[in-house]
Amino acid sequence: MINNDQKAKRLFGTNGIRGVPNEDLTPEFCAHVGQAIGTVFQTKSIAMGRDTRVSGEMIWSAVESGILSTGVNVIDLGMLPTPAIQYYCKVHGVYGVIITASHNPPRFNGIKCIDRDGTEMRREDEEKIELVVEQSDFKKVTGKECGLKTSYPSAVDDYIEGIRKIITPENVKKAAFRVAIDTGNGAAFRSSPELLTGLNCRVVTLNANPDGNFTSRNSEPKPENLGDLIALMKTGRFDLGVAHDGDADRCVFVDENGNFVDGDRSLALIVKYFTSRGSKVVTPVSSSDCIEDVCAKNGAILVKTKIGAPIVSRTMIREKALIGGEENGGIIYGRHQYCRDGAMTMALILDLMAREKKKLSALLGDLPQYSMYKTSIELKEEWNEVRKRILNRAGAEEIDFTDGLKLYLREGWVLARPSGTEPIIRIFAQSSTQEKAKSLVEFIVEIAAS
Numbered sequence: 001m002i003n004n005d006q007k008a009k010r011l012f013g014t015n016g017i018r019g020v021p022n023e024d025l026t027p028e029f030c031a032h033v034g035q036a037i038g039t040v041f042q043t044k045s046i047a048m049g050r051d052t053r054v055s056g057e058m059i060w061s062a063v064e065s066g067i068l069s070t071g072v073n074v075i076d077l078g079m080l081p082t083p084a085i086q087y088y089c090k091v092h093g094v095y096g097v098i099i100t101a102s103h104n105p106p107r108f109n110g111i112k113c114i115d116r117d118g119t120e121m122r123r124e125d126e127e128k129i130e131l132v133v134e135q136s137d138f139k140k141v142t143g144k145e146c147g148l149k150t151s152y153p154s155a156v157d158d159y160i161e162g163i164r165k166i167i168t169p170e171n172v173k174k175a176a177f178r179v180a181i182d183t184g185n186g187a188a189f190r191s192s193p194e195l196l197t198g199l200n201c202r203v204v205t206l207n208a209n210p211d212g213n214f215t216s217r218n219s220e221p222k223p224e225n226l227g228d229l230i231a232l233m234k235t236g237r238f239d240l241g242v243a244h245d246g247d248a249d250r251c252v253f254v255d256e257n258g259n260f261v262d263g264d265r266s267l268a269l270i271v272k273y274f275t276s277r278g279s280k281v282v283t284p285v286s287s288s289d290c291i292e293d294v295c296a297k298n299g300a301i302l303v304k305t306k307i308g309a310p311i312v313s314r315t316m317i318r319e320k321a322l323i324g325g326e327e328n329g330g331i332i333y334g335r336h337q338y339c340r341d342g343a344m345t346m347a348l349i350l351d352l353m354a355r356e357k358k359k360l361s362a363l364l365g366d367l368p369q370y371s372m373y374k375t376s377i378e379l380k381e382e383w384n385e386v387r388k389r390i391l392n393r394a395g396a397e398e399i400d401f402t403d404g405l406k407l408y409l410r411e412g413w414v415l416a417r418p419s420g421t422e423p424i425i426r427i428f429a430q431s432s433t434q435e436k437a438k439s440l441v442e443f444i445v446e447i448a449a450s
């Protein structure tokens with residue numbers, strides 16, 4: 001029996017269970033996770049989806065087998081973006097499981113659980129699953145009671161339609177935008193180009209062939225991985241450049257001149273044009289002060305949290321917030337759903353470009369200017385040791401302990417925190433210029449490494 005006071009070995013990180021197929025994610029282990037999911041959520045059906053990774057089929061089959069063995073049915077949604085399965089779960093009120101490792105390199109994969117409201121699973125439910133796995137305390141039914149599998153092939157269409165309902169499609173259609181989109185061989189290969197075409201955009205796709213080895217580019221949508229998109233935008237033939245990560249819960253932009261747009265600047269733009277007095281916005285302490293300034297101007301209320309999309313979305317639900325997001329291009333729009341949503345983000349940017357009748361560079365140019373710089377370094381010792389050294393030697397005027405250490409120094413602020421998924425420290429800085437932000441980061445790197 002499950003004893004709720006016990007704690008099992010932690011399997012779920014900040015974004016599901018991640019690991020290397022056949023090393024961490026063996027068929028046996030994945031089947032046990034499936035059995036545990038079915039045991040904990042004795043419900044009629046659980047939806048399943050996956051990204052384009054080659055190992056997805058193997059992991060899916062094992063997880064599915066585990067779920068069916070507990071008498072729970074599986075609804076097969078196929079290959080689709082993480083926000084598309086989340087939307088399905090929200091609309092139909094069912095739990096979901098997606099096989100994805102988001103932006104991680106192709107040798108990884110993962111299992112992520114979704115709550116019945118479409119948000120990431122609550123930690124307490126993940127703990128229940130972990131305990132059942134550890135104790136092998138699985139519900140087992142007889143052969144004739146096993147779950148059945150059905151397919152629902154329209155989840156992507158429903159998701160696209162859901163997004164169209166939120167914006168003003170007529171405005172966007174009239175603008176007839178020229179859009180270049182790089183889906184990076186990932187899960188949005190169909191959904192985002194179809195959404196754009198339906199909005200009367202003239203679309204050129206890059207890497208829109210689903211390829212689980214991510215042959216074309218690294219699936220993290222950082223400027224250094226988006227050379228082809230940036231080069232295409234520099235031809236001056238497009239109004240907007242768009243790129244997603246592997247599971248398309250994130251979206252980043254390149255302006256009409258080929259300049260990469262930092263995620264918190266696109267977030268600030270959405271906050272500027274979609275909030276009014278009293279609207280609530282949620283963002284982690286790592287985001288640019290630009291968002292704070294835009295909120296203040298609109299009379300919107302900003303709530304700052306620890307880093308992590310599930311924390312941002314849970315806080316949004318609690319605060320009844322309209323917009324939330326992170327500097328990495330993970331933006332949440334509460335009117336659609338409380339999770340990061342790449343295609344929704346793209347639609348909002350098109351909507352505001354159409355409404356304002358301005359180029360993206362001009363819209364961004366009207367925002368308050370701050371420069372951000374970020375990096376990560378290997379964590380070779382206990383975080384506590386590094387933390388102590390930084391506290392002793394950085395000489396901060398003020399410190400915010402919301403997540404890691406956010407130090408306010410003369411030239412700006414710098415945030416250092418250990419990653420929740422890898423043995424690294426992430427360091428973010430903000431200053432008036434890129435050089436100053438970079439030197440703030442270097443100052444902390446030096447202390448951390450010495």
Ligand code: MG
Nearest residue numbers: 102245247249
């Ligand atoms: Mg992702």
